[in-house]
Amino acid sequence: MKNTNRSLAVLAVFIIIVVALVLWYRAQYPKQTPVVTPGAGTLVLDQSVSDGTITIAYPSKDYGFATNPEQVLVHSYIPPCSENFDYCLYYNGSSYAGTNFESAGLRIGKRSDLSTEALCVKTPPSGYDAGVMPDWTTTRDAYSASTFKVGDAGAGHYANGALYRLYYRASNTCYEFETRIGETQYANYPAGSIKQFSDVDRVAVQADLAQIISSIKIPNGTKNLWVQ
Secondary structure, X not given: OHHHHHHHHHHHHHHHHHHHHHHHHHHHOOOOOOOOOOOOOOOOOOEEEEOOOOEEEEOOOOEEEXXXXXXXXXXXXXXXXXXXXXXXXXXXXXXXXXXXXXXXXXXXXXXXXXXXXXXXXXXXXXXXXXXXXXXXXXXXXXXXXXXXXXEEEEOOEEEEEEEEEEEEHHHOEEEEEEEEEEEEOHHHOXXXXXXXXXXXXXXXXXXXXXXXXXXXXXXXXXXXXXOO
């Protein structure tokens, strides 16, 4: 009996030491959340398109270019771009095949209904409450800009991204750029049937889209329009 009690005491002390070490390690090395910054991707931006005011660079590898929905060759429950676009850049690579990744893209369009600088920068994204405010704004000599966080969901599918607004004063034009990454619910698949689209994968796609966003420039050559 004494040996049993002694063994239990040793085991208890061991467990306490292990728990203390785990708590100490977590305190010393907290989990870091990756931060995606414009230009952080590694895409080769070897193509460009311009409407005469803005110019945007994009990669010919792993991304397709469309000017209407029929040209978008990726078909998914949540499309890479919503239907109302002037240009759509959409991911068509294979790096995330066999995962719950669904689609990714950048929608580009003009907002003729947002005819003033204040309306362009401050109006909430379509479908959002009137009281929603931008997460970030800036005013410079030639333009003003803002960003909103956006998302969508339905029937086991969901998407997250950001909406970038740009008001260019010389032409009194409001532009809208919306990034989107769509996924299906991983838990809905039979165990082991697919791999999970991981946080690391998601950050990589976000960085690629941010790199394309950072390439957008106005006629005076200014880029990185959404960098503080």
